[in-house]
Amino acid sequence: MAAAASAAARAAVEQRRVITDPIGRREGPTVLPTTTVLQRILKDYGLRTILDDDGDLAVRWEKFSIYFFNYGQDEEVLQARLYLNRRFEVDLRPTLALVLDDWNRSKLFPKAYTVLPDDGLVGICAEQAFDFEGGTSREQLKFTVGMWLQNLQQFADWTEEHV
Numbered sequence: 001m002a003a004a005a006s007a008a009a010r011a012a013v014e015q016r017r018v019i020t021d022p023i024g025r026r027e028g029p030t031v032l033p034t035t036t037v038l039q040r041i042l043k044d045y046g047l048r049t050i051l052d053d054d055g056d057l058a059v060r061w062e063k064f065s066i067y068f069f070n071y072g073q074d075e076e077v078l079q080a081r082l083y084l085n086r087r088f089e090v091d092l093r094p095t096l097a098l099v100l101d102d103w104n105r106s107k108l109f110p111k112a113y114t115v116l117p118d119d120g121l122v123g124i125c126a127e128q129a130f131d132f133e134g135g136t137s138r139e140q141l142k143f144t145v146g147m148w149l150q151n152l153q154q155f156a157d158w159t160e161e162h163v
Contacts, residue, residue, distance in 0.1 A: 030135025033078035079129040087121035
């Protein structure tokens, strides 16, 4: 009887361990999405990066730029934010918001919205973000950044047709 109870207790502990262990955690080296790591990944994709006056990492194209921001206590949350170069008069903001609502309703990502920078003109942004708490493999981070770049560029192409 004691052996059965002991086995049941071990099984219960093992079941809790499986449930509470992070999903997808792999053995091996992990990285956080630091600026240095991101610069190397973007270079792997053949992209030239810049650091702006605030120290933010960016990649620029003719019609838009994508900035990478880190948030969180350990800067483990990574956000890629696209800024279109085109700007619009403030009275167009409600119309732009309706067009972007169509994007947000029909696409899972990136999230798109308007912004009102200090220059008084309306801008359009799109962003993707993920919390890499605990780290990830470099390969997974590279894959994620590559998908974000592709998704954000598709959004920029979509805006050329719809805005």
